[in-house]
Amino acid sequence: MNRLSLLIPLAVFALILVIGYLGFSLDKRNELPSALIGQDFPEFSAPDLFSPDVVRTRADLVGQPTLVNIWATWCPTCKAEHEVLMQIARTSEVALVGVNYKDDRGLALGWLADYGNPYNLVLMDADGGLGVELGVYGAPETFLLNRDGKVIYKRVGDVNMRVWQNEIAPLLQQLEVAHGGPGWEMVGR
């Protein structure tokens, strides 16, 4: 072992320290980036919540920029998110599609009746099959699709004011969609 090789252990250790230290800056440990970003929204068939005989497919989502929101009545954070979604529905031109995830139809209908329905369309995913197709592992989660039905953004967790302003609104700007600004006045027209 010559002089230089004696420094190898120290070098390796320094590297480990650096990784360990930088590891603290990672706080989004439970938020997985989506594997679907850049891909087309998958083909699916799911019943409509309001008319279960009607089967919706991917074609119902394509054509305009769309926010696909995974929600459920058993999810407390979805309740908090709901207000923001109502605001988005009032002030933006982006389409809102809800996916009722692993839930009971009756409860879901009651929930929307009580708290309002921000969605243009609500799909039912009772067994979580659509969720698996989307790489969903909890609620709430939200996808942003462009006009061609490509997934350009995913949010794991609720869509709140901060997320809306910093992450989603700029993308809608790029897509040239009228959307709510900081005071919820409509901008971008």
Add this chain to the structure above:
Amino acid sequence: MKFAAVVFFWCVAGTAWSAGQVDVYHFDTPEQRKRYNTLIEEFRCPKCLNINIAGSDAPIAKDLRATVHRLIVQRGFSDQEIRDFLQARYGDFVLYNPPFNARTYLVWVIPFLLLFVGLIVLIGLLLRQRRKASPVNLDVDALEKLLDEKT
């Protein structure tokens, strides 16, 4: 600190790493059951603190087990097709057996490099020491020193 303890309890209880859930699935052949049992140990539960979908009680783990079962029995997927299916939807994260591709090749290359280096070190040291292992091993340096001291 209390908050942290609460977080700890919630995470553990919530993900419940003592597998209280046993799925009763029907398989057409014993090979399918074996494949299923092996595969569900390969996939990571996306929501849990480092556990495979076989050992987790989380709802998403149950859904993924159901998916694997469905892919084996109903869709007749091969093992690799099932891995590709889940990887396409949940990313590399869900595979406990890291894939070998342009993004992750280093994961596999480094250990092989380490093996290689180990082998080189071993052979190198052996060759160097063999040169010195003569039948009569006189410590020439020590003898010379002795001679110097005596004279």
Add this chain to the structure above:
Amino acid sequence: MFAAGTFSNRSSNRSSNRSPDGSPAGRGLMLPELGQFSLILAGCLAMAGAALGLLGHRFVFGGLSPATVQQGVSSVVLGQFAFSLLAFVALVTGFLQDDFSVDYIAGHSNSLLPWYYKISATWGGHEGSFLLWILTMTLWMVAVVLRRVNYPVSLYNKVMGILCLLNLGFLAFALLTSNPFVRLVPFTPAEGADLNPLLQDFGLIVHPPMLYAGYIGLAVPFAFAVAAMLEDRVDSTWARWSRPWSNAAWAFLTLGITLGSWWAYYELGWGGWWFWDPSENASFMPWLAATALIHSLAVTEKRGTFKSWTLLLAIAGFSLSLLGGFIIRSGVLTSVHAFAVDPQRGVFILIFLAVVVGSALTLYAIRAGGHRAYVGFALFSREFFMLINNVILVVALAVVLWGTLAPIGYQLADQHISIGPPFFDAFFVPLMLVLALALGLVPWLNWKRTPWPRLRASLVRTVPGVLIAGVLVVYVIAPDRLVVAAALILSLWIVLSHGLNFYQRYRAGSWPPLAYWGMTLAHLGFAVTISGVAVTATQSIEEDVRMAPGEQVQLGKATVNFTGVREVQGPNYVAQQGVFIVSSADGSTFILRPEKRRYLAGGNIMTEAGIQAGLLADTYISMGEALNQGAWAVRLHYKPLVRWVWLGAVLMALGAGLAIFDPRYRRLRQRQTKDSPRAVHSSATTHPPRAGKGQAV
């Protein structure tokens, strides 16, 4: 959620040990404050010890004599032990008295908890377990103090100084970031949050103390290594002194890891016993380094070579113990086993690591060179095979380290990957098989060079036996994988080769030394473990079925009869207990009673498996959910040779234990201290008392 809910909502009057005004007992004694104060005192003593031990001969009072320093340092260490013990006892007493005014106790205990779990709850969370860590450190320090006559005074002083410095770091960490004695006033809860039901188990009583004994035991060879480097006296005597300590630490670590694996097996409910989880790797990496260390020390002691290796391994062993602690307590890696995430703690540990390991490695870079001993050795020699052992273990260690840390690195590059058992097994298994192959040859090897006729004779005697047995194995067990057959055949070779060698020595009339017994036992243990691992990992039978009362199911060659479920009351839980009658193929019958428990304090639901343990196989039943019509989802496992995994490890630990008590060490040490001046300055190898032709170990 659960924890917060139980605070201050319970107005239970189970306050038999409360004083009339409602304040908790022990208030008068102020035990937690006493405990905290004891820790502070211990910290002061640690500071004094470090200063004395490392600088006493020069800077303290103008330079003290080594003998004075030795006395001073030894007393200071005994004082640290006394105060750490006091603090620990204060915390345990607080648990036993249900003193929920202490935050830590309120978070980890409950008045319904059985008293033995209250005691073990002391180390059920981060702060308390770290207090156990400190106590263990002081225990090891006292052990060194008790054996101080065996070491030259100046080296001893430095060793103790280093250990005191380490303990100072630990105490500072405890006092500054992880104080277990913090009080919850004025909002003292009337009831505690309960110990996590998973931890209400015998496993918690034994696993952490044993594991910590191993982790911290490695501090002693570390201290010896650093002290030897400081004195620039890295030689075979240093190696001899380090050996018993390394063997002892290794034995404890082996047992600690084994207990953890066994505990996970029966506790987690799905029959797994090793998962390559970061916390498991955190304990396994020091173990790999320590295994390499104990072998490398043997070579350095006997032949004076491999000094740099051995030094590095001594540093690496304890460094990995600290790194493991960092991994688990800082939240950097996701693991179910991780303690609560607290970046402040993580930064402290990181700084501590940087200082301790960084300086040790820097010292290594400066002092480790230039110790080259020109001893040659051949291919078939003990030296070379020890080297093979070292290289294999170090490569395995490096791969495990890479696999554990790489996901963090990738995450920094915004890529999320997972590295799990398939990866680790892919490398670890072949490496162990190669090690097993080399191990079979080991008893026949001499130092320096083994004459070919001797080697040939041993091979002629063992290989045919192994081949025949191997063929039998393949036909009887019929493994479906080559790896299993290889593992079994190699284990057989190890057993045969060691057995034959032992028999020959016995026949030759010489009663082998204790260290030889130890080596043989440990190597046999290794063979037992790898057979167990190979068979249980691949030949287990698992069935998940729906069973209604009265139904029966086939599990391999046994029949399992489900007679029904009854309700059972535990000390702090209520359980649904399933009754299963198992009739195995050989006619024996036994009853298993797996349970589904609901713990009263927190409402947690837990599964307790029913296990029939056997030397040759385990039958393992656990219950899932209740289904309709009184039926249950049931998991049935048949696990052949699973106990061999742990049995082999216990044999390994026993072997190390035997080696520690080899009287040759004690006799030589006594001889050493008699001719102390010469012994200290000698760097030549000393020969063991009985030297047969290359037979001596």
